[in-house]
Amino acid sequence: MYDVWQNALAEIEQQISVANFSTWFQDTSLITAEDGNIKIGVKNSFYVKQLRARYYDIIANALKNNNTQVNNIEFEVVSTNKPKIKPREISTVQPIKTQIKTIRKNNHEIKSFSNGLNPKYTLDNFVIGSNNELAVAAAKSIINSPGDKYNPFFLYGGPGLGKTHLVQAIGNELLRNNPDCKILYTPISHFYSDFIDAIQNGKGKEFNLKFQKLDCLIIDDFQFIVNKEKSQEEFFNIFNDLYQLNKQIIVTSDRLPSQIKTVDERLSTRLTWAGAFDIQLPKFEDKCAILRAKAELQGAEIEPEAIEYIAENVNTNIRDLEGELSTILLMSEVRGLTPLELINNGSVSVNKTSKLRPVSAKQIVDKTAKYYNLSTKEMCGKSRIANIKNARQVTMFLLSKELNLSTNKIAAEVGVKDHTTVMHGIKKIEKDLKLNFILRDQIEEIKEKIYG
Ligand code: ADP
Numbered sequence: 395m396y397d398v399w400q401n402a403l404a405e406i407e408q409q410i411s412v413a414n415f416s417t418w419f420q421d422t423s424l425i426t427a428e429d430g431n432i433k434i435g436v437k438n439s440f441y442v443k444q445l446r447a448r449y450y451d452i453i454a455n456a457l458k459n460n461n462t463q464v465n466n467i468e469f470e471v472v473s474t475n476k477p478k479i480k481p482r483e484i485s486t487v488q489p490i491k492t493q494i495k496t497i498r499k500n501n502h503e504i505k506s507f508s509n510g511l512n513p514k515y516t517l518d519n520f521v522i523g524s525n526n527e528l529a530v531a532a533a534k535s536i537i538n539s540p541g542d543k544y545n546p547f548f549l550y551g552g553p554g555l556g557k558t559h560l561v562q563a564i565g566n567e568l569l570r571n572n573p574d575c576k577i578l579y580t581p582i583s584h585f586y587s588d589f590i591d592a593i594q595n596g597k598g599k600e601f602n603l604k605f606q607k608l609d610c611l612i613i614d615d616f617q618f619i620v621n622k623e624k625s626q627e628e629f630f631n632i633f634n635d636l637y638q639l640n641k642q643i644i645v646t647s648d649r650l651p652s653q654i655k656t657v658d659e660r661l662s663t664r665l666t667w668a669g670a671f672d673i674q675l676p677k678f679e680d681k682c683a684i685l686r687a688k689a690e691l692q693g694a695e696i697e698p699e700a701i702e703y704i705a706e707n708v709n710t711n712i713r714d715l716e717g718e719l720s721t722i723l724l725m726s727e728v729r730g731l732t733p734l735e736l737i738n739n740g741s742v743s744v745n746k747t748s749k750l751r752p753v754s755a756k757q758i759v760d761k762t763a764k765y766y767n768l769s770t771k772e773m774c775g776k777s778r779i780a781n782i783k784n785a786r787q788v789t790m791f792l793l794s795k796e797l798n799l800s801t802n803k804i805a806a807e808v809g810v811k812d813h814t815t816v817m818h819g820i821k822k823i824e825k826d827l828k829l830n831f832i833l834r835d836q837i838e839e840i841k842e843k844i845y846g
């Protein structure tokens with residue numbers, strides 16, 4: 395029974411956000427599963443209500459997929475000293491990948507895993523903002539006309555910004571338009587472990603054939619291809635075969651292929667043949683829109699001021715935004731106070747940002763100059779030499795992003811005459827960051843030095 399519930403949890407973990415998973419499934423256990431009557435143990439009556447309302451179907455499907463008959467599910471409060479399964483234990487006992495493999499091996503008929511698509515990711519629940527509008531436009535074009543203009547579709551951006559969501563949504567929409575469409579979504583890590591398995595079992599050819607039959611191949615987290623030469627070669631072959639047949643190829647990565655050291659140059663070029671689309675950090679308005687949409691989806695009430703508070707204080711990614719929202723909504727239910735009341739009385743304090751850590755303009759200027767092996771005086775001087783000018787512009791960018799300083803103040807800090815030079819400098823770095831991953835890494839390293 396422990397195994398059944400563990401496998402079911404592994405599957406549920408794939409389908410909902412990390413925050414929701416740890417909030418709702420952390421202290422659950424399977425009490426009985428006889429003749430389709432399932433009893434699940436939970437912490438308190440609040441969880442009974444929430445799990446029944448929000449996750450009944452997901453739990454039922456996960457159990458069914460693990461060969462457990464489900465006619466009815468009941469949730470029951472159990473005392474806290476009963477043995478529980480903690481989600482983190484699942485990961486440490488057995489890596490999630492291995493668990494999924496076991497599930498796949500045990501049941502080849504599992505529908506939800508056969509194409510790797512998770513129906514929870516749709517375009518309807520993907521909020522379009524200035525951070526992702528181009529990528530979404532391309533996605534829509536692919537949905538209308540797969541294998542056409544944006545083939546391959548290469549999507550990149552930092553973690554937690556919606557890459558998986560968007561490419562899964564494309565897959566789901568394609569399937570909705572044409573239920574016969576053969577789609578496969580796979581993280582690159584699964585691609586290579588399946589490939590190695592196939593080779594070891596003398597089934598390399600079958601592996602290749604399986605991919606050739608596809609109408610659309612979605613590869614997630616391509617950056618993990620590092621040092622997997624054979625898999626890369628195999629992927630290259632599959633890529634070429636599909637491309638020639640005008641089949642849609644979709645690839646996500648946290649960086650451009652040219653920035654992944656071990657990627658063959660030919661593959662790198664081909665992946666961005668149709669351009670590279672990025673998803674950036676959401677701006678304040680985008681964050682508010684996402685929070686509003688997420689709250690609405692959960693049927694939760696939250697004041698606009700509380701939304702703004704979270705948006706202002708989460709500057710990392712959308713995954714963290716979701717996490718903070720879930721925590722506040724949960725606390726709000728448990729304590730019987732509204733989200734804003736909780737914020738105002740100091741019960742919750744959201745701080746997912748580098749901005750709140752105390753750092754002075756001088757520290758930013760000095761550390762950036764040092765990073766580029768320049769003295770502060772040199773960097774803040776009049777030199778037009780490219781590397782000095784670049785360091786100065788990076789400093790302007792950091793002063794703006796980290797401290798929100800006005801362009802006039804920044805001008806004074808870096809020793810330039812007028813604020814238009816500052817505006818130009820910041821824009822230049824913002825533009826470069828879209829394509830220049832070395833610069834992106836440099837800026838991250840400088841930030842580590844500033845705050846470290
Ligand atoms: P990535 O693959 O880039 O690491 P994910 O696609 O896993 O990021 O997104 C992280 C979480 O944020 C997911 O729960 C996803 O649904 C949510 N998310 C990201 N972008 C959006 C968006 N624009 N609208 C709604 N939800 C989003």
Ligand code: MG
Nearest residue numbers: 557558559614
């Ligand atoms: Mg992802």
